Amino acid sequence: MTERLKRTLVLVRHGQSEWNEANLFTGWHDVALTSLGIKEAQRAGKALKIHGFRFDLAFTSALQRAKNTCRLILDELGQQDIPVIEDAALNERHYGDLCGLNKAEAAERWGEDQVRTWRRSFEATPPGGESLKTTAERVIPFVETSILPEVVSGKSVLVAAHGNSLRSLIMELEGMSPEQIEELSLATAVPRIYRLNEDGSIAKRYDLKDEE
Numbered sequence: 561m562t563e564r565l566k567r568t569l570v571l572v573r574h575g576q577s578e579w580n581e582a583n584l585f586t587g588w589h590d591v592a593l594t595s596l597g598i599k600e601a602q603r604a605g606k607a608l609k610i611h612g613f614r615f616d617l618a619f620t621s622a623l624q625r626a627k628n629t630c631r632l633i634l635d636e637l638g639q640q641d642i643p644v645i646e647d648a649a650l651n652e653r654h655y656g657d658l659c660g661l662n663k664a665e666a667a668e669r670w671g672e673d674q675v676r677t678w679r680r681s682f683e684a685t686p687p688g689g690e691s692l693k694t695t696a697e698r699v700i701p702f703v704e705t706s707i708l709p710e711v712v713s714g715k716s717v718l719v720a721a722h723g724n725s726l727r728s729l730i731m732e733l734e735g736m737s738p739e740q741i742e743e744l745s746l747a748t749a750v751p752r753i754y755r756l757n758e759d760g761s762i763a764k765r766y767d768l769k770d771e772e
């Protein structure tokens with residue numbers, strides 16, 4: 561890896577899924593990307609290519625929307641041959657009984673505030689599901705044992721995952737408070753770039769916006 565790409569971590573939420581388009585709580589339900597989602601992932605790959613990114617390895621969840629986003633990005637980069645590690649630890653947060661419900665209808669039924677709390681707060685647990693806190697309890701050990709050591713050792717690493725599994729990772733990486741993480745939502749397929757120092761601290765962070 562060239563000096564410039566050493567200790568690079570790129571996080572990407574998957575492109576639009578069929579249930580994003582239908583505005584349904586998704587969680588672990590294994591839905592496909594829409595045609596827009598495929599284009600978004602390809603655009604992310606093109607933007608990474610234009611900016612000279614290359615990866616030594618990639619991580620993704622066990623859900624097809626993230627796996628396909630990862631593959632589409634690597635296709636654009638011509639890097640289909642790098643190791644891709646798939647692990648359910650990176651799956652979206654489980655939405656429990658909310659899974660499959662329409663988000664707008666849920667807001668009408670339980671109120672905007674309650675639904676926003678379920679979706680964005682750190683501690684609120686939807687019945688039968690995971691809070692962001694419990695999501696973090698399975699995401700962070702995997703990040704700390706499998707992902708960060710690779711980055712800190714000098715590699716350039718891609719992680720294609722989900723809105724809330726990535727929010728829990730970002731909260732830990734950036735040392736955000738529960739109040740701060742509540743304000744963070746990730747757009748689909750916008751690469752979030754981190755350059756790390758040798759001690760694992762963040763040297764630089766920015767989002768790679770679509771250039772087209």
Ligand SMILES: O=C(O)[C@@H](CO)OP(=O)(O)O
Nearest residue numbers: 584585586587652679723
């Ligand atoms: O439905 C979901 O699983 C997630 C991601 O799309 O939704 P939210 O952004 O509401 O947490």
